[in-house]
Amino acid sequence: MRVAAEKRSLPVRVVALGGGTGLSAVLRGLKQHIAEHGDVDSAAPIADLTAVVTVTDDGGSSGRLRREYRVLPPGDIRNCLVALSPAPNLLGNLFQYRFPAGRGLAGHSFGNLFLTALTNITGDFPRAVQVSAQVLAIRGRIYPSTAQNVTLEAELVNGRVIPGETKISQSRKRIARLRLVPRRVRPLPEVVRAIRDADLILIGPGSLYTSILPNLLVPGILRAIVRSRAVRVYIANLMTQPGETRHYTVADHVRAIYDHTRPGIFDFAVINRAPISARLLRRYAEQGAEPVDPSYEELGKLGLRCVSGALVREDGRVRHHEARLTKLLIDRFVSGGAKRRS
DSSP states (O other), X not given: OOOOOSXXXXXXXXXXXXOHHHHHHHHHHHGGGBOOTTOTTOSOSEEEEEEEEOOOOOSHHHHHHHHHHOOOOOHHHXXXXXXXXXXXXXXXXXXXXXXXXXXXXXXXBHHXXXXXXXXXXXXXXXXXXXXXXXXXXXXXXEEESBSSOOEEEEEETTSOEEEXXXXXXXXXXXEEEEEEESSOOOBOHHHHHHHHHOSEEEEOSSOIIIIIHHHHTSHHHHHHHHHOOSEEEEEOOSBOOTTTSTTOBHHHHHHHHHHHSOTTOOSEEXXXXXXXXXXXXXXXXXXXXXXXXXXHHHHHHXXXXXXXXXXXXXXXXXXXXXXXXXXXXXXXXXXXXXXXXX
């Protein structure tokens, strides 16, 4: 097993995989610790930060643009671009601006429209992402997990098959199996290279079946992670999701990932140990959600080492406290150096 304790002479290279709000939160915190490009003597502990983003969203503005213009869904990519942009930033705010009214415009964000227009001009969604990254002067790099037009398909425990991320998220039945359609999906070469060269790979937090697994179901990405010498860390969710992961422990999340990929792809699990207020627990319980049980003993049997901290932020919802999560990741896995497998 890899360990993370030995001092490195150079900053580490980090790859973060996911989607939704979870990946954006991780990126916002880590970008503050990236070394200036080419400055090998920098005291900043991160040499390079690469985000790999799922592209299976088919709802909201992203879904509409995907159906009407045959582009990859831009929403999660847009959020990551803004997360890595300087803050406060007028262009970042512009990318997040959502049109409140207008025939055909209502509900769309400017950033989604910008990425769609650039894709049509360049003929290439990954190229549109890179141009947008230059416009926003982001710290780090962002890639979609694949340039292919893929969708999700879930088989429920009752045998019913549900197509599409939105319908999967709305289902209240347990998921038995998740698939990409088409099945043979190729990752971007840049993604494979980033994973190959990484010292630290972060996966999560995020929806198990619609943010985490879609990236790992791309065969080339999974192979790269398995072969990587990096320390591989799973950042556990704070709350279960109605239907999808009801009553799931952290170990249940890991087992579901292993069942869809292969056992042993994680070395560590990052887990919250802080309590959540009774008021919010009642509100979440009404929706069929509850705190994710740490299941430390089960994780140990799965071969994972656990790192825990007070990682909850409450602002009417339960979210990861970005500053505390960032500090834990930096202190435990970055500043001390992520010791790569020999």
